[in-house]
Amino acid sequence: MREPQNKAFPIKSTLNCGGNLLDLSEPKVMAILNVTPDSFFDGGQYSNINAVLRQVEKHISEGAAIIDIGAVSTRPGSETVSISEELNRLIPAIDAICRTFPEVIISADTYRGKVAKKASESGATMINDISGGTLDQDMFKTIAELQLPYVMMHIQGTPQTMQINPSYHDLLTEVFDFFKTRVHELQSMGAKDIIIDLGFGFGKTLDDNFELLKNMQKFQVLGCPLLAGLSRKSMINKVLGTKAKEALNGTTALNMLALQNGANLLRVHDVKEAMECIQIASKI
16 A cells, blocks of 8 residues: 555544534444344344344443444345335334434444435434445435435445455555545535445455454544444454354454554444453553
8 A cells, every 4th residue: 555645634533423422532332233134143133123122222231322223234145125125124213212212323324325314314313334425326415415424434346246256456555545535525525524444344355354454544544533343244254263153252352453453433243342342442
């Protein structure tokens, strides 16, 4: 990766989540909640509202600052879902969480601008887009209008194609240039709170994932908070010979490395263990 020519901007330390300021001077945890039948780890577990609310209560009690709700699986090879089906899964969950836990910050995990807008109207105050705006040309316009924090993730290809022989001429430079271009474009449209997610497992080989993790700090020059989404992913299982169910210890190891390399947010299935990582990292 060629060294950036620009002087680093200070990392933005607060996010304005619909009037609720999230302080990132210390790392925070984003808890995963998939209301899908086919997500790689917890698909089908939260298919009714009571199960959703029980899990949200658990996440909050363990220290989660954000609940990230996804209604479409984006695991490798996953099938696409219609907008209406995504909304039918997502909106009732957001409505119920807002009524029961009005203080919690809700992130809608979607790559569709129309879904992002509907989620915002129901109470979501953050959008998490696995495509960085590449799968829906209206997403950036929607984010600029909503003025909500936006997680911009890097992906090569689509969820259906991303792990079919992903390749890069210069991994770090290409990923960096993607963010440099996309962040500038979105900021020029008026968006203020952008979070960068390097997209571990989304169009990357095993070696690519660890190269990005090792070099996370180089992306701080963009002045955006960094989110690490490593929880129970195949990059752990391929090294340890485990399955997703057995990957908590590996997740903890990678989360600690991410914190040491500049992560401001950890996106996880297991909140308690991630909070313990943050507590220990703060002492180092």
